[in-house]
Amino acid sequence: MIRIEKLTKQYDGATVVDDVSFEVERDSIAVIVGTSGSGKSTLLRMINRLVEPTSGRVLLDGTDTRSEPAHLLRRRIGYAIQGHGLFPHRTVAENVATVPRLLGWPDARIRARVTELLEIFQLDPATFADVLPHQLSGGQQQRVGVARALAAEPAVLLMDEPFGALDPIIRAKAQEDLLDIQRRFATTVLLVTHDMDEAFRLGHRIAVMSQGRLLQYDRPATLLTDPADSFVARMTGLSDRALKLLALTSAGEAALPGSSEGPQVAASASLREVLSELLWRREPSALVLGEDGAPRGHLTVAAILARAHP
Amino acid sequence: MPRREWIDRLGLLLTAAGAAALFGLPFVVFKSNRIVPGEPRALHEVLPLWCALGLQAVLLTDAAIAVGVADARRRLAASLAGIVVLALAVAAAANALTPPGDKVVRIAPGGAFWILLVCLGLMATDAITRMRPGPLARVLLLAVALAIVGAALAHGTFDNLSVMREYTVNSGRFPAELRRHVWLAAGSLVAALIVGLPLGILCHRAPRLQPPVLGALNVIQTIPAIALFGILMAPLGALAARLPAAAALGIRGIGPAPAVVALFLYSLLPIVADTVLGLRRVSQAAVEAARGMGMTDAQVLTRIELPLALPVILTGIRVVLVQNIGMVTIAALIGGGGLGTFVFQGIGQTAIDLVLLGAIPIVVLAFSASVLLDALIEALDRSASASAGAKS
Numbered sequence: 001m002i003r004i005e006k007l008t009k010q011y012d013g014a015t016v017v018d019d020v021s022f023e024v025e026r027d028s029i030a031v032i033v034g035t036s037g038s039g040k041s042t043l044l045r046m047i048n049r050l051v052e053p054t055s056g057r058v059l060l061d062g063t064d065t066r067s068e069p070a071h072l073l074r075r076r077i078g079y080a081i082q083g084h085g086l087f088p089h090r091t092v093a094e095n096v097a098t099v100p101r102l103l104g105w106p107d108a109r110i111r112a113r114v115t116e117l118l119e120i121f122q123l124d125p126a127t128f129a130d131v132l133p134h135q136l137s138g139g140q141q142q143r144v145g146v147a148r149a150l151a152a153e154p155a156v157l158l159m160d161e162p163f164g165a166l167d168p169i170i171r172a173k174a175q176e177d178l179l180d181i182q183r184r185f186a187t188t189v190l191l192v193t194h195d196m197d198e199a200f201r202l203g204h205r206i207a208v209m210s211q212g213r214l215l216q217y218d219r220p221a222t223l224l225t226d227p228a229d230s231f232v233a234r235m236t237g238l239s240d241r242a243l244k245l246l247a248l249t250s251a252g253e254a255a256l257p258g259s260s261e262g263p264q265v266a267a268s269a270s271l272r273e274v275l276s277e278l279l280w281r282r283e284p285s286a287l288v289l290g291e292d293g294a295p296r297g298h299l300t301v302a303a304i305l306a307r308a309h310p
Numbered sequence: 311m312p313r314r315e316w317i318d319r320l321g322l323l324l325t326a327a328g329a330a331a332l333f334g335l336p337f338v339v340f341k342s343n344r345i346v347p348g349e350p351r352a353l354h355e356v357l358p359l360w361c362a363l364g365l366q367a368v369l370l371t372d373a374a375i376a377v378g379v380a381d382a383r384r385r386l387a388a389s390l391a392g393i394v395v396l397a398l399a400v401a402a403a404a405n406a407l408t409p410p411g412d413k414v415v416r417i418a419p420g421g422a423f424w425i426l427l428v429c430l431g432l433m434a435t436d437a438i439t440r441m442r443p444g445p446l447a448r449v450l451l452l453a454v455a456l457a458i459v460g461a462a463l464a465h466g467t468f469d470n471l472s473v474m475r476e477y478t479v480n481s482g483r484f485p486a487e488l489r490r491h492v493w494l495a496a497g498s499l500v501a502a503l504i505v506g507l508p509l510g511i512l513c514h515r516a517p518r519l520q521p522p523v524l525g526a527l528n529v530i531q532t533i534p535a536i537a538l539f540g541i542l543m544a545p546l547g548a549l550a551a552r553l554p555a556a557a558a559l560g561i562r563g564i565g566p567a568p569a570v571v572a573l574f575l576y577s578l579l580p581i582v583a584d585t586v587l588g589l590r591r592v593s594q595a596a597v598e599a600a601r602g603m604g605m606t607d608a609q610v611l612t613r614i615e616l617p618l619a620l621p622v623i624l625t626g627i628r629v630v631l632v633q634n635i636g637m638v639t640i641a642a643l644i645g646g647g648g649l650g651t652f653v654f655q656g657i658g659q660t661a662i663d664l665v666l667l668g669a670i671p672i673v674v675l676a677f678s679a680s681v682l683l684d685a686l687i688e689a690l691d692r693s694a695s696a697s698a699g700a701k702s
Contacts, residue, residue, distance in 0.1 A: 075604030085599030089617050099603050
């Protein structure tokens with residue numbers, strides 16, 4: 001759990017982060033969204049003390065982050081940044097092994113961990129372990145960057161615009177990978193982005209920042225249905241908020257008892273996807289199937305539309 | 311085959327220069343003793359007809375290849391063969407002109423020899439550049455070339471040439487002066503590294519220091535070497551007079567001490583400037599990631615910044631070493647020793663051969679240092695060599 005208490009950062013009298021407090025639950029993803037200059041990166045960097053706060057404090061599982069030297073704190077916290085920041089003179093395996101080496105893990109454990117991570121990130125160790133970063137594609141570099149951040153099994157992962165340099169298709173894949181990884185390792189993730197769609201796709205909670213202040217910290221659906229002010233409403237997007245809301249609910253959650261002769265949809269699909277499918281096929285209802293292929297109920301266009309507003 | 315539409319322009323230029331030299335300038339210069347002006351001798355005057363014609367045939371073939379053949383390997387083979395034949399011809403000419411047992415006459419290579427040597431040397435280096443050999447191959451090439459020259463010298467092939475006559479006379483002093491030359495050049499480099507690297511790192515960390523530090527070092531660079539020796543004489547002399555310990559260490563107003571100090575001061579600018587430049591070029595994302603993952607400042611410096619800046623820093627070291635090997639020469643003027651001793655003695659005695667005895671090894675030293683460090687830079691720049699390998 002990350003608890004941020006009254007965190008403030010001033011540079012030469014200018015307040016970059018202004019009295020921000022919120023809490024990130026264990027095993028969840030919180031996303032900080034804001035325009036450039038909103039202070040979101042500075043806020044993130046105060047958590048691993050790359051920036052020292054002017055006032056306020058950060059607690060990790062109840063312990064003040066200032067209770068140990070900054071470099072030891074950072075070895076316990078995963079950190080992934082935009083443009084990956086891989087070390088160009090070190091191989092992929094050496095890059096991933098960075099923090100375990102700093103922590104003095106035995107060689108065998110490091111090797112096993114590097115192999116495990118490369119496999120998880122779909123980078124065949126035999127092909128990629130001894131390759132230098134510049135020989136990888138942008139998407140592969142980014143995956144190595146995240147693998148490196150997770151190498152020492154940190155409970156907390158900080159990500160600063162980690163997918164900012166990727167093209168849309170690779171970015172979508174990277175986002176899905178992150179969701180898988182987060183579930184798999186039960187990591188607490190705090191991610192900074194300027195992209196509200198990314199925030200909605202990834203965040204269990206979203207913090208909206210502007211000019212150093214935290215405007216709202218809520219579940220994505222609440223940001224849509226109950227924005228704190230007009231800035232948050234504009235940030236989340238007024239023109240497609242009904243569809244955004246539908247995208248936040250899965251077919252499995254919304255399924256009603258009963259069956260349907262219409263198309264079959266997966267329980268993990270979002271209501272937005274199911275609605276689109278029904279409109280496209282001109283069908284009134286769909287059959288929802290669980291992961292095991294067993295029917296989980298049905299959805300009608302009317303039932304979906306009923307969920308498209310507060 | 312190598313019949314092509316195009317004509318190699320460099321080859322054409324080299325051929326023209328070589329031909330003009332061969333027919334317009336003396337092949338060797340005959341002097342009845344070491345300081346009188348020499349009498350020029352043309353190729354056909356000093357060598358048997360078949361030898362002269364043979365050399366001309368080889369040079370003609372080289373010219374044809376230089377102008378009309380694009381294949382770099384053939385160009386290299388032709389130029390190297392030309393150099394070997396040219397060297398053998400000048401050695402043969404010296405042997406033919408020297409009366410048996412005579413130790414007084416001097417046979418010096420003439421203008422034609424030198425210009426042909428330069429032309430063939432340019433053709434060879436051009437061919438090597440086109441072949442893009444890897445770092446190891448370049449070092450091997452240098453080692454083989456030095457070994458061949460060394461073997462020929464040891465065998466006595468050139469003993470009757472004037473420069474080797476001077477060597478025979480000075481053979482007692484030569485190794486010591488050579489060692490001292492290398493020691494002065496390398497010692498001042500090491501001293502400059504010990505001071506310059508930390509200074510460069512400091513300038514990188516505290517950018518405010520950069521303008522004054524680099525400015526001061528720049529000013530030092532503009533002082534002519536002779537003037538700097540002069541400026542240093544007074545304080546070092548005073549130091550030696552006040553501190554017997556300093557004098558015991560060999561610190562005096564003249565001799566090696568002011569030479570080392572001057573070379574050290576000249577070396578600082580390239581070392582500091584390239585350290586700053588190298589560190590500045592290190593990817594900021596990599597440094598940020600390194601800090602963010604929990605490296606201490608020292609670890610970021612030694613594991614990330616310095617390794618990544620090393621190729622640029624080595625470029626500075628290369629500049630300094632080559633510059634020092636050349637500048638140590640003038641140290642002889644203030645009693646610093648080194649190969650410059652022969653150069654200045656030769657100038658004093660108007661004995662050009664003695665000048666060459668000092669100058670040729672200096673050129674070879676500087677060239678070898680440059681090749682070795684270039685190869686090292688390329689080998690260390692793993693990412694650069696890897697990408698070059700991926701392209702080929």
